[in-house]
Amino acid sequence: MALFGRFGHRGPYRKGEIKIRYTKFLKVMEVIGIVMLVGLLIYTAFRYPMVPDEIPTHYGSTGEADAWGSKTRLWTIPAVAFLVYGLVTLASFFPNAWNYPAKISGENLPQAENKVRQMLACMKVLITGLFIYLQFEMLSLSESVSMGVTFVFMLLMFAIMIYFISALRRLSSERVGLLKK
Secondary structure (H helix, E strand, C coil): CHHHHHCCCCCCCCCCCCCCCCCHHHHHHHHHHHHHHHHHHHHHHHHHHHCCCEEEEEECCCCEEEEEEEHHHHHHHHHHHHHHHHHHHHHCCCHHHCCCCCCCCCCCHHHHHHHHHHHHHHHHHHHHHHHHHHHHHHHCCCCECCHHHHHHHHHHHHHHHHHHHHHHHHCCHHHHHHHHC
């Protein structure tokens, strides 16, 4: 774990094994995320035979399809969804590599780690939802996607990040010290 401390980590270190506790919230979010990923695969496999050989593969900034390709490209979105989900899950196992937006002490480190894990779990579910939406649009052979839906996903992601960053700042040892005086 010391290796990760060299890459800009400013938080406190814990020596030895880091025990990851899955709260009820984290378990529920993991189940939701995995069900969404499996649903994405099942939906893609079910619809795949019904799709013509050429499908929209990219949507421009206006939401209009601007590239077309083989229907085998339908497997790209599930593959990327699984990859992103896996990488974010992997990152959640290395809290010593995280940069916190506030000074965290050893006393409140477990709470801070839990907040970051909650944020990552929410982001995984939200990103998987975005991939499901994009796959649904591709399988519906839409020649355009609603940029409003994409914008809502982005707003939700930023809202989640802002909420958890502010929660981490409230855990800051500097603020706790100020409150005690």
